[in-house]
Amino acid sequence: MNLSSITSTSAFQLPLLPIPQSHASRSCGLVENLAIECQSLSYSVTTKQGKSKPILKDCSLSIPSGQLWMLLGPNGSGKSTLLKILAGLLTPSEGFFRVKKPRGFVFQNPDHQVVMPTVKDDVAFGLSRFNLTYDEITSRVEKALDAVGMYEYLQRPVQTLSGGQKQRVAIAGALAEKCKVLLLDELTTFLDDTDQVGVIKAVKSTLASSEGITALWVTHRLEELEYAEGAVYMEEGQVVMHGDPPTIRGFIEARQAAYIKQIYS
Numbered sequence: 001m002n003l004s005s006i007t008s009t010s011a012f013q014l015p016l017l018p019i020p021q022s023h024a025s026r027s028c029g030l031v032e033n034l035a036i037e038c039q040s041l042s043y044s045v046t047t048k049q050g051k052s053k054p055i056l057k058d059c060s061l062s063i064p065s066g067q068l069w070m071l072l073g074p075n076g077s078g079k080s081t082l083l084k085i086l087a088g089l090l091t092p093s094e095g096f097f098r099v100k101k102p103r104g105f106v107f108q109n110p111d112h113q114v115v116m117p118t119v120k121d122d123v124a125f126g127l128s129r130f131n132l133t134y135d136e137i138t139s140r141v142e143k144a145l146d147a148v149g150m151y152e153y154l155q156r157p158v159q160t161l162s163g164g165q166k167q168r169v170a171i172a173g174a175l176a177e178k179c180k181v182l183l184l185d186e187l188t189t190f191l192d193d194t195d196q197v198g199v200i201k202a203v204k205s206t207l208a209s210s211e212g213i214t215a216l217w218v219t220h221r222l223e224e225l226e227y228a229e230g231a232v233y234m235e236e237g238q239v240v241m242h243g244d245p246p247t248i249r250g251f252i253e254a255r256q257a258a259y260i261k262q263i264y265s
């Protein structure tokens with residue numbers, strides 16, 4: 001169901017990774033072929049004491065259409081908050097953002113999203129608000145489940161599915177609604193290795209077989225970067241860098257090594 005610049009950090013100063021020209025072209029001042037764009041996005045909450053607490057600070061990033069990008073960063077760095085803003089679930093305090101629509105948000109815990117009795121009912125649920133015939137709904141549900149490798153589970157009760165299968169059903173819900181952007185919040189956190197790879201491959205093959213669907217995937221798992229075309233790394237509410245996965249991976253590994261050295265020195 002479907003419900004960079006580098007900013008200064010204490011230890012590292014790296015240059016902005018520009019978006020390759022093949023990914024984005026400028027015309028009349030607007031960036032074309034981008035699925036997601038944020039400029040100077042900030043988000044604050046008001047504490048019980050009445051003080052403003054910044055959660056996101058001056059975040060800028062651009063993600064081209066048709067690609068899988070990863071969003072990484074330590075706990076509490078603001079990844080989920082940024083994703084919720086992009087999904088329209090939170091309103092930024094300042095800045096500008098644009099996301100191609102329709103967009104779909106898939107939660108970390110599939111039990112919060114996959115709630116109808118059977119797989120086909122769950123994928124069809126969001127379609128009830130469109131004026132579609134029964135045949136159109138059936139066709140969309142079948143195509144969406146096929147895209148995530150779950151077609152044979154059409155009639156299955158959802159409580160018999162594994163966590164990874166439920167995640168794929170949740171993604172199918174967004175695909176059935178013809179979402180152009182999939183916002184995927186730590187889908188593999190609770191999954192074993194087999195389910196993890198199954199979900200990520202389902203997203204990859206969906207993007208490969210469709211026209212211009214883009215996915216932004218929040219993760220803590222560095223090894224998942226091998227599936228991505230691009231990545232964004234956040235710390236303390238800021239986008240520290242964004243660009244190609246090997247460079248981001250090298251940066252994070254250097255950061256982790258420095259942290260471990262600091263602990264043991």
Ligand SMILES: Nc1ncnc2c1ncn2[C@@H]1O[C@H](COP(=O)(O)OP(=O)(O)OP(=O)(O)O)[C@@H](O)[C@H]1O
Pocket residue numbers: 045053055073074075076077078079080081082
């Ligand atoms: N409504 C809120 N009120 C107060 N603090 C909040 C609120 N929402 C988020 N925060 C804080 O903002 C910070 C960023 O939270 P967020 O969930 O976006 O981080 P994250 O990078 O997704 O973390 P994790 O990897 O642990 O899921 C955290 O310190 C969190 O406690």
